[in-house]
Amino acid sequence: xxxxxxxxxxxxxxxxxxxxxxxxxxxxxxxxxxxxxxxxxxxxxxxxxxxxxxxxxxxxxxxxxxxxxxxxxxxxxxxxxxxxxxxxxxxxxxxxxxxxxxxxxxxxxxxxxxxxxxxxxxxxxxxxxxxxxxxxxxxxxxxxxxxxxxxxxxxxxxxxxxxxxxxxxxxxxxxxxxxxxxxxxxxxxxxxxxxxxxxxxxxxxxxxxxxxxxxxxxxxxxxxxxxxxxxxxxxxxxxxxxxxxxxxxxxxxxxxxxxxxxxxxxxxxxxxxxxxxxxxxxxxxxxxxxxxxxxxxxxxxxxxxxxxxxxxxxxxxxxxxxxxxxxxxxxxxxxxxxxxxxxxxxxxxxxxxxxxxxxxxxxxxxxxxxxxxxxxxxxxxxxxxxxxxxxxxxxxxxxxxxxxxxxxxxxxxxxxxxxxxxxxxxxxxxxxxxxxxxxxxxxxxxxxxxxxxxxxxxxxxxxxxxxxxxxxxxxxxxxxxxxxxxxxxxxxxxxxxxxxxxxxxxxxxxxxxxxxxxxxxxxxxxxxxxxxxxxxxxx
Amino acid sequence: xxxxxxxxxxxxxxxxxxxxxxxxxxxxxxxxxxxxxxxxxxxxxxxxxxxxxxxxxxxxxxxxxxxxxxxxxxxxxxxxxxxxxxxxxxxxxxxxxxxxxxxxxxxxxxxxxxxxxxxxxxxxxxxxxxxxxxxxxxxxxxxxxxxxxxxxxxxxxxxxxxxxxxxxxxxxxxxxxxxxxxxxxxxxxxxxxxxxxxxxxxxxxxxxxxx
Numbered sequence: 017x018x019x020x021x022x023x024x025x026x027x028x029x030x031x032x033x034x035x036x037x038x039x040x041x042x043x044x045x046x047x048x049x050x051x052x053x054x055x056x057x058x059x060x061x062x063x064x065x066x067x068x069x070x071x072x073x074x075x076x077x078x079x080x081x082x083x084x085x086x087x088x089x090x091x092x093x094x095x096x097x098x099x100x101x102x103x104x105x106x107x108x109x110x111x112x113x114x115x116x117x118x119x120x121x122x123x124x125x126x127x128x129x130x131x132x133x134x135x136x137x138x139x140x141x142x143x144x145x146x147x148x149x150x151x152x153x154x155x156x157x158x159x160x161x162x163x164x165x166x167x168x169x170x171x172x173x174x175x176x177x178x179x180x181x182x183x184x185x186x187x188x189x190x191x192x193x194x195x196x197x198x199x200x201x202x203x204x205x206x207x208x209x210x211x212x213x214x215x216x217x218x219x220x221x222x223x224x225x226x227x228x229x230x231x232x233x234x235x236x237x238x239x240x241x242x243x244x245x246x247x248x249x250x251x252x253x254x255x256x257x258x259x260x261x262x263x264x265x266x267x268x269x270x271x272x273x274x275x276x277x278x279x280x281x282x283x284x285x286x287x288x289x290x291x292x293x294x295x296x297x298x299x300x301x302x303x304x305x306x307x308x309x310x311x312x313x314x315x316x317x318x319x320x321x322x323x324x325x326x327x328x329x330x331x332x333x334x335x336x337x338x339x340x341x342x343x344x345x346x347x348x349x350x351x352x353x354x355x356x357x358x359x360x361x362x363x364x365x366x367x368x369x370x371x372x373x374x375x376x377x378x379x380x381x382x383x384x385x386x387x388x389x390x391x392x393x394x395x396x397x398x399x400x401x402x403x404x405x406x407x408x409x410x411x412x413x414x415x416x417x418x419x420x421x422x423x424x425x426x427x428x429x430x431x432x433x434x435x436x437x438x439x440x441x442x443x444x445x446x447x448x449x450x451x452x453x454x455x456x457x458x459x460x461x462x463x464x465x466x467x468x469x470x471x472x473x474x475x476x477x478x479x480x481x482x483x484x485x486x487x488x489x490x491x492x493x494x495x496x497x498x499x500x501x502x503x504x505x506x507x508x509x510x511x512x513x514x515x516x517x518x519x520x521x522x523x524x525x526x527x528x529x530x531x532x533x534x535x536x537x538x539x540x541x542x543x544x545x546x547x548x549x550x551x552x553x554x555x
Numbered sequence: 556x557x558x559x560x561x562x563x564x565x566x567x568x569x570x571x572x573x574x575x576x577x578x579x580x581x582x583x584x585x586x587x588x589x590x591x592x593x594x595x596x597x598x599x600x601x602x603x604x605x606x607x608x609x610x611x612x613x614x615x616x617x618x619x620x621x622x623x624x625x626x627x628x629x630x631x632x633x634x635x636x637x638x639x640x641x642x643x644x645x646x647x648x649x650x651x652x653x654x655x656x657x658x659x660x661x662x663x664x665x666x667x668x669x670x671x672x673x674x675x676x677x678x679x680x681x682x683x684x685x686x687x688x689x690x691x692x693x694x695x696x697x698x699x700x701x702x703x704x705x706x707x708x709x710x711x712x713x714x715x716x717x718x719x720x721x722x723x724x725x726x727x728x729x730x731x732x733x734x735x736x737x738x739x740x741x742x743x744x745x746x747x748x749x750x751x752x753x754x755x756x757x758x759x760x761x762x763x764x765x766x
Contacts, residue, residue, distance in 0.1 A: 048565070128566040131576050197583045205576050206566065235587040239594030243703070252683050252699045254598065259683075260609070260692040265601055269594050 017212050032438065033533040048133035049536055051434075054119035060105050060147065061115065067154075069499065071095045075475075075491040076458075081484045084476040092475040093160035094176065100163025105185050106147060106417055109277060112284035113230075114143075114195055116426045117223040121199060123527035123534065124217050126208025126543035131201035138193035146188030153180035156468035162473065164274070167255040170406035171247040179249055182241040189234045189241075192280075196408055198228030199223055208526075217549045218301060221308050222287025229276045229283070232319070237273035240266060248419040265364040267329055271322035279318040282382070285422020286353060289375045292429050293357055295523040298365025298374035300550035302333060303356045310349030317346045327398045336395050343393035350386050354379060369521070370444030374425035374497065377452045381417025385410060388463065403473070405493055406466030409459045417455055424451065424502070432516030436532040439509040443501070451499035457491030511525060524551050558732035567676040570734060577736035581743045588711075595704050599758060602696045609693020614763030616689070617701065618680060622671035622760035625665050626752065629712075632661030633749040636719070640742045648726070651733060655723040656738055658745065662716040669709055701759050706753060711748045717747065 034051040037043065044052055073447070075095050078086050087095070122130050130136050153159055159181045161170040170178050202218070203224045216224075243266070245253040253259035255266045294301045303305060322340030323331060357379050388410040391397045402409060428448075432438055462470075465484035470477060477485070519528040530539050559570050567573035603610045639654035681690045683702070687695045718741045725731035 048654055131566075132580065133565060156699055193584075193587050197580050197587075200578050201580045204579065205572065217749060231587050235591035236594050239591050242707070243594070243598070246699075246703050252703060253695060254703070259695050260602070260606060261696060262601065262605070265598055269597070472673055 023291065031531055031532065032535045034536050035436075035533050037536050046137070048129070048137055050118050050122050050133065050136055051534065051536075053140055054115050054117075054135050055434075056137075057114040057118060057143070060140075060143065061110055063211060064106040064147070065499075068099050068107060069496065071099040071102070073492065073496060075099065076489040078412050078475050080482075080489050081487075082477050082482050087475060089475070090160060090175075093162075093473070094158035096473060097159050097531050098154060099207045101150065101159070101181060101185065103415075104163055104277070105337060106150065107187050108281040108415055109192060110143065110188075110195075111281070111419065111423050112288065112426060113199070113223055113226055113280075114140075116219075117199060117284060117428060118195075118227075120430060120527050121220055121223050122202060122206065123530070123538050124220050124525055124528050125203065125206060125211050126539065126545060127206035127541075128196050128537050129203065129206075133199050135194055135198050136332075139191045139198070142194065143188055143191035146184045146186070146191060149180050149184030149394045150411070151184075153177035153184060154274060156180065165241070165244055166270075166372045167244065167247070168257065170244055171255060179245055181369050186238050186241045186245075187240045192230045192234045196227035196234070199227040202233070202365040203227075207545045208545055212545075213489065214305075215545055215548050217287075218290035218304070218307055218311070219284075219287035219525075221284045222290075223310050223441060225311045226283045228279050229280050229315050229318065233273045233276040233280070236269055237277075238270035240273070243269075258452055264326070264331065267321070267326055271325045272319075275322040276315075278320045278414060279314055280409070281419040282422070285378060285419045285425075286311065288422045288426040288429070289357065289378050290426050291359050291472075291523075291525065292371045292375040294550045294552060295429070296369055296375075297361050297366050298552045299360055300548075300552060301362040301364075302359035303352075304548070304550070306352055307356055308535065310352045313349045314346060317342065317349070321346055321393075324393055324398070327395050327455050328402045339445060340393055340395050342536055344390065347386060347390055347393075350382075353382055354386070368445070369428075370439075370441060370448050371425045371429035373445060373448035374421050374451070375426060377448065377455075378418055378421040380454065381413050381421060381452075384551075385413030385417055386445065388413065402468055404466035405462040405470045405472055408472050409462035412459050412462075417459070421451070425501070427506075429521070430527075431509070432520045433527060433532045433534070435510060435513075436516050437509045437513030438516050438520060439513055440505050443505040447498055447505070450494060450501065454491050454494030454496075454498045458488050458495050459491070461487045461491075488527060524549060558734055561734055562737075567722075570736075574736040576617040578743070581740045582717050585743060585747050587749075592707070592751055593705075595700065595707065596754075599700045601666070602693060602700070603762075606691075606693025606696065609643075609689075609691040610697045611763055612689055613694035613697030613701075614690045614759065616679070616698075617760050617763065618672055618675060619678055619760045619764065621675075622756055625668050625672075626756050627669065628661050628665045629749050629752050630660050632665070633746055634717070635661065636745045640738050643645050643738045646733055648733060651738070652723065652726055655726065659716050659719045662712055662719065665712060666709060666716075669705065689745055704755055704759065708748065708751055711751070715741075715745050715748050730752065 034049055037049070042055065047053060047056075072095075075092070078084065078092060084092070084472070097307065117385045118130070118136070122128070153176075156177045159178055161174045161178060165178070165182065170182075194338075203220060207216075243254045247254045247256065253261050255263050257263060290301050290307060295533070317477045321339060321343045323335055324343045327336050327339075388406070390409055392401070392407065430445055461484040465481045466472075468481070470481045470484070516532045517529055521528075526543060526545070529543070561571055563573055567576065635654045635657040639651050641657065642650035642654060676682070679684060681698050683695050683699050687698070689695065722731065722737060722741055731737060
């Protein structure tokens with residue numbers, strides 16, 4: 017793949033770029049350049065995105081019929097587990113930070129590289145080792161615990177390669193930790209002269225906030241998975257009720273990571289959307305300080321809401337009350353962000369390029385996901401719809417409608433910078449519209465069938481839900497087409513796209529002040545920053 | 556090439572800046588370690604609160620002689636590690652070398668003592684499973700945490716010994732000048748492993764002997 021990219025670049029009197037710095041395989045695999053590391057990550061997570069997508073395509077195919085015609089119970093369980101594990105840990109968590117964060121964050125603060133370039137490439141190798149464990153678990157027959165690894169199912173009863181899957185996620189977690197530490201150190205210590213904290217682009221702030229969540233939450237996940245392995249493999253009865261162990265303890269530990277993980281997925285997308293909206297509305301982001309404070313408070317308060325995943329698991333009513341209240345609180349900064357994005361659009365000179373379409377999809381879908389999150393944060397409604405498709409629809413609006421839309425917005429916004437080529441804008445806009453349409457058709461019906469009682473994780477269901485499921489599966493086909501489309505036109509653009517120039521969107525970030533693709537050291541001189549970001553009023 | 560130039564890595568403009576970054580990053584990593592062990596400490600706390608009797612009965616069976624000897628050993632190793640870092644600042648090469656060797660040896664001694672202790676524990680049957688000798692609810696959970704906590708700690712210590720040994724070899728071959736921030740980075744990690752043991756000592760050895 018990398019060679020394919022390189023072959024297609026025009027060879028004649030090429031300026032120095034990070035791409036033509038070296039053509040050998042080892043110049044990629046042993047690179048310390050943050051931009052090349054970003055490309056390595058991008059290729060790996062794209063691979064996993066399509067594996068996870070293939071798994072869920074089979075699930076949606078199965079759900080067309082209420083009788084479970086195609087798959088056995090066991091196969092069905094393994095497919096949705098595979099989808100969850102791969103999409104969460106091998107696509108969504110690393111997606112924006114390790115690719116666009118890696119590529120752009122150092123450039124946006126005017127740095128030559130991240131703080132620890134060797135640690136950066138090492139974190140990719142750690143990720144690959146984790147991925148190999150996971151692929152092994154997949155080939156060895158998969159796991160049927162759901163992505164949540166709940167005990168005692170995962171420790172005592174589940175068949176399949178639980179240990180390999182847990183080991184894969186455990187190892188990949190250390191890649192997150194290494195990346196998080198690297199990014200925090202970079203933001204603290206590598207900013208160009210004049211790049212004060214109040215001048216950081218919101219994307220940098222979002223990566224910073226995400227990194228804090230990564231380094232504080234991921235170790236707890238690592239320990240809970242280690243405990244599962246200790247129990248399943250070595251017979252240590254940590255969560256076994258027969259020995260007085262408490263399975264709820266596992267759920268607390270697991271969600272202490274896995275709720276903040278939602279913010280690991282969505283905060284970077286919020287950063288992307290802020291950049292894209294400002295550029296295509298030709299206005300400074302409304303309420304910069306409020307945006308920064310809300311990013312950081314989402315990161316902090318996000319640590320205090322995990323108990324809302326456990327309203328029906330037997331925790332005390334008092335705990336339910338507290339976690340419900342805190343979950344409402346975390347909606348406040350999220351709402352501030354949505355209002356500020358809307359206010360950014362107000363009075364702007366808006367152009368609806370592809371990145372803008374994705375960014376606006378993000379706002380709409382994230383708002384629906386967030387509001388239905390409030391339904392779920394209130395205990396009585398949550399008890400009514402627990403483990404139904406209502407929950408599935410809610411978190412897909414946040415993770416796919418939010419995080420994946422943000423990923424595609426970033427992909428289309430910075431593609432010219434990363435590759436030096438423009439993609440065909442009409443195709444990209446068709447892609448963005450198709451994604452939005454496919455998404456709505458897939459997930460909107462899931463709210464209705466969930467509210468009516470369709471449980472998640474069953475492939476045999478009452479016939480009254482078939483119509484909803486058929487619509488949802490049709491939507492999944494549209495969504496699959498929409499996700500495959502960029503693969504073609506973006507690949508096409510590598511060879512045939514128009515050269516992008518430094519700054520095709522007339523954007524203000526530092527990353528646009530260098531050539532596209534950027535040279536190895538990013539800038540030809542040390543930049544000095546003298547103004548706040550988003551100075552679009554004067555352009 | 557000057558020693559300073561040899562230890563500066565891209566993208567740092569100066570050694571003090573790089574040192575600041577390394578120290579900062581190691582502290583961040585120590586924060587992740589605290590949360591990593593935090594999962595175990597939380598589990599221990601919950602179960603001790605649920606089964607105070609069982610925990611006391613279980614804890615009376617740990618061997619305090621091993622526990623206290625190892626505490627003395629690991630705290631001495633932290634002393635030699637700290638001296639190594641101070642000596643590196645003063646450019647006392649031979650002192651650094653000796654202290655690093657002493658640190659690694661104390662670390663190994665800890666593991667050897669721990670090995671004898673594990674052997675005794677296994678002989679006496681304190682391995683969670685169907686033949687566990689104590690029947691009070693919670694006693695087996697205590698021993699589960701004893702094994703997992705000490706094992707995770709021992710893995711950390713082993714990694715630490717590996718890093719100290721690497722520093723020693725690099726220093727011996729004159730490949731790592733004393734101005735390198737690596738000495739302080741490794742020392743910070745080493746002290747964390749020591750401190751975690753100091754917390755484990757009361758949790759695993761002392762609680763059963765308070766009354």
